[in-house]
Amino acid sequence: xxxxxxxxxxxxxxxxxxxxxxxxxxxxxxxxxxxxxxxxxxxxxxxxxxxxxxxxxxxxxxxxxxxxxxxxxxxxxxxxxxxxxxxxxxxxxxxxxxxxxxxxxxxxxxxxxxxxxxxxxxxxxxxxxxxxxxxxxxxxxxxxxxxxxxxxxxxxxxxxxxxxxxxxxxxxxxxxxxxxxxxxxxxxxxxxxxxxxxxxxxxxxxxxxxxxxxxxxxxxxxxxxxxxxxxxxxxxxxxxxxxxxxxxxxxxxxxxxxxxxxxxxxxxxxxxxxxxxxxxxxxxxxxxxxxxxxxxxxxxxxxxxxxxxxxxxxxxxxxxxxxxxxxxxxxxxxxxxxxxxxxxxxxxxxxxxxxxxxxxxxxxxxxxxxxxxxxxxxxxxxxxxxxxxxxxxxxxxxxxxxxxxxxxxxxxxxxxxxxxxxxxxxxxxxxxxxxxxxxxxxxxxxxxxxxxxxxxxxxxxxxxxxxxxxxxxxxxxxxxxxxxxxxxxxxxxxxxxxxxxxxxxxxxxxxxxxxxxxxxxxxxxxxxxxxxxxxxxxxxxxxxxxxxxxxxxxxxxxxxxxxxxxxxxxxxxxxxxxxxxxxxxxxxxxxxxxxxxxxxxxxxxxxxxxxxxxxxxxxxxxxxxxxxxxxxxxxxxxxxxxxxxxxxxxxxxxxxxxxxxxxxxxxxxxxxxxx
Numbered sequence: 280x281x282x283x284x285x286x287x288x289x290x291x292x293x294x295x296x297x298x299x300x301x302x303x304x305x306x307x308x309x310x311x312x313x314x315x316x317x318x319x320x321x322x323x324x325x326x327x328x329x330x331x332x333x334x335x336x337x338x339x340x341x342x343x344x345x346x347x348x349x350x351x352x353x354x355x356x357x358x359x360x361x362x363x364x365x366x367x368x369x370x371x372x373x374x375x376x377x378x379x380x381x382x383x384x385x386x387x388x389x390x391x392x393x394x395x396x397x398x399x400x401x402x403x404x405x406x407x408x409x410x411x412x413x414x415x416x417x418x419x420x421x422x423x424x425x426x427x428x429x430x431x432x433x434x435x436x437x438x439x440x441x442x443x444x445x446x447x448x449x450x451x452x453x454x455x456x457x458x459x460x461x462x463x464x465x466x467x468x469x470x471x472x473x474x475x476x477x478x479x480x481x482x483x484x485x486x487x488x489x490x491x492x493x494x495x496x497x498x499x500x501x502x503x504x505x506x507x508x509x510x511x512x513x514x515x516x517x518x519x520x521x522x523x524x525x526x527x528x529x530x531x532x533x534x535x536x537x538x539x540x541x542x543x544x545x546x547x548x549x550x551x552x553x554x555x556x557x558x559x560x561x562x563x564x565x566x567x568x569x570x571x572x573x574x575x576x577x578x579x580x581x582x583x584x585x586x587x588x589x590x591x592x593x594x595x596x597x598x599x600x601x602x603x604x605x606x607x608x609x610x611x612x613x614x615x616x617x618x619x620x621x622x623x624x625x626x627x628x629x630x631x632x633x634x635x636x637x638x639x640x641x642x643x644x645x646x647x648x649x650x651x652x653x654x655x656x657x658x659x660x661x662x663x664x665x666x667x668x669x670x671x672x673x674x675x676x677x678x679x680x681x682x683x684x685x686x687x688x689x690x691x692x693x694x695x696x697x698x699x700x701x702x703x704x705x706x707x708x709x710x711x712x713x714x715x716x717x718x719x720x721x722x723x724x725x726x727x728x729x730x731x732x733x734x735x736x737x738x739x740x741x742x743x744x745x746x747x748x749x750x751x752x753x754x755x756x757x758x759x760x761x762x763x764x765x766x767x768x769x770x771x772x773x774x775x776x777x778x779x780x781x782x783x784x785x786x787x788x789x790x791x792x793x794x795x796x797x798x799x800x801x802x803x804x805x806x807x808x809x810x811x812x813x814x815x816x817x818x819x820x821x822x823x824x825x826x827x828x829x830x831x832x833x834x835x836x837x838x839x840x841x842x843x844x845x846x847x848x849x850x851x852x853x854x855x856x857x858x859x860x861x862x863x864x865x866x867x868x869x870x871x872x873x874x875x876x877x878x879x880x881x882x883x884x885x886x887x888x889x890x891x892x893x894x895x896x897x898x899x900x901x902x903x904x905x906x907x908x909x910x911x912x913x914x915x916x917x918x919x920x921x922x923x924x925x926x927x928x929x930x931x932x933x934x935x936x937x938x939x940x941x942x943x944x945x946x947x948x949x950x951x952x953x954x
Contacts, residue, residue, distance in 0.1 A: 365427060456481075659788050660814065703782065761901055794810070800932055
């Protein structure tokens with residue numbers, strides 16, 4: 280039995296490799312889009328595995344063809360070499376899996392040269408020597424597929440180069456915004472289509488921002504006048520989400536090279552070349568060829584025809600084609616396709632066909648895939664520190680050295696954002712700009728400073744000191760102080776205050792989630808040591824309380840997720856720990872022992888006193904501080920981190936950052952700080 284697979288590999292290794300290569304291309308073509316939205320880690324892992332194995336399989340197969348004995352035994356196998364080049368070109372909807380892949384475009388160029396030479400060597404040695412009419416037909420088919428594979432592989436390499444942040448920044452000056460100054464009835468045929476086209480017309484702002492160019496230039500001042508009319512009747516959040524999905528296209532797909540004159544030419548030539556090669560092979564005599572090899576050749580040709588035809592239809596029906604037609608210098612083409620609605624009819628037909636193939640009844644799936652999930656991570660430090668100590672899965676993770684990873688994933692959760700909190704964040708941002716908080720895209724003040732300063736509280740003791748010397752230190756201090764304040768506040772327990780309390784906890788737990796699970800999305804120095812010490816002291820305080828046993832309930836022993844909003848959120852224990860922390864540290868003098876815990880308790884005490892004497896609406900103050908921290912984190916996060924997170928569904932901070940860029944540029948004509 281053990282010899283069976285080995286014998287099969289020895290006799291059919293080339294056949295297995297080319298079929299595996301084609302199968303992996305189909306997997307990437309079908310499932311690459313799952314990266315647009317947050318998805319299960321298992322699905323992402325399988326996609327990543329397919330991405331890596333696809334290139335490795337094709338590269339190994341070309342080498343196997345160049346030096347193996349299979350070609351000498353069967354000339355038809357040499358005809359498969361161009362298909363491997365075509366597979367190395369990959370489907371249009373995935374070029375890079377991670378942002379770093381774009382930086383390695385020179386490595387891909389080197390591999391391209393080697394693989395093209397290898398495939399050319401195979402064809403030169405085994406196909407060009409063929410004689411007779413059948414040999415000529417196979418030679419022509421090989422040349423067609425070789426040329427197509429070379430172009431598609433080169434196109435992928437060029438797409439990687441064009442997707443670097445440097446290239447995106449440089450393209451802003453050479454590519455005009457996709458603004459068309461005609462009112463087409465089809466623009467407002469559906470809400471989704473209207474949003475998508477408006478996002479294309481403002482996409483230059485996103486490109487400037489991601490290319491690290493926040494300075495407003497003269498041409499952008501003229502262009503941003505269009506912003507006010509473009510967002511009329513359009514929710515700003517929706518525009519930001521769609522623009523970021525367009526940026527995902529530029530960073531991780533071939534969109535940057537497809538939607539050019541050369542890209543469309545390749546899309547038209549591709550199916551014609553594949554179909555012509557299939558017909559030439561059909562007319563070639565199959566005498567002397569193995570039937571299995573003939574069948575595999577037809578499968579490869581059929582796969583090429585399918586992939587190239589799908590590539591053409593997807594390119595023509597893409598909203599990127601609308602952007603291309605809106606900016607083309609050929610006015611006759613723009614009039615023929617857009618003004619006469621020919622392109623819109625083609626787009627609707629292709630979308631209908633796509634929905635039919637996927638078995639979808641509704642027609643809005645293409646718009647939903649470009650929208651953000653409105654799901655943000657949640658991590659509560661008091662929830663984590665009140666965990667039972669005898670969890671079997673936790674002990675297993677610790678034994679394997681994965682305890683930190685387990686604690687991050689197991690004790691974090693998610694929550695959906697409501698429309699009200701989105702409205703409050705946008706309103707707060709607009710207020711900051713109206714007050715001159717930002718200058719040429721740069722923050723003028725420290726995180727959390729504006730809400731305190733507007734109430735005359737910034738220069739008064741603990742409230743100023745509580746922001747911390749480091750940004751992440753300030754998050755930890757305010758996170759626990761917020762929990763203490765909400766546990767002790769009478770106003771927070773009122774029924775009408777429930778929405779505001781929910782928003783505060785959502786923002787506090789979200790920023791703590793970023794600190795623990797995604798620190799690369801935050802500015803400043805990581806505060807891992809402070810985080811660990813704080814956790815240790817809170818766990819010690821909790822374990823010293825005899826009212827709460829450390830043993831877990833039977834139903835929780837094998838719980839996979841234990842987030843702060845789950846059924847095991849331990850609200851009573853969290854409130855009790857917050858009360859104990861307040862009682863222990865509210866009146867302590869500052870010292871070397873737990874100085875931050877003293878900060879946290881005294882900050883909560885100050886907020887409670889402001890609430891009691893009626894001088895400040897402490898709930899509103901705390902919410903505004905967290906929104907200010909969110910905006911600061913969004914703006915100070917690196918462009919690379921924002922771009923990298925688009926690969927896994929995006930982040931709230933990225934949307935807020937892009938929204939800030941739009942609001943700032945929109946106000947450029949009214950300001951005198953434009954340089």
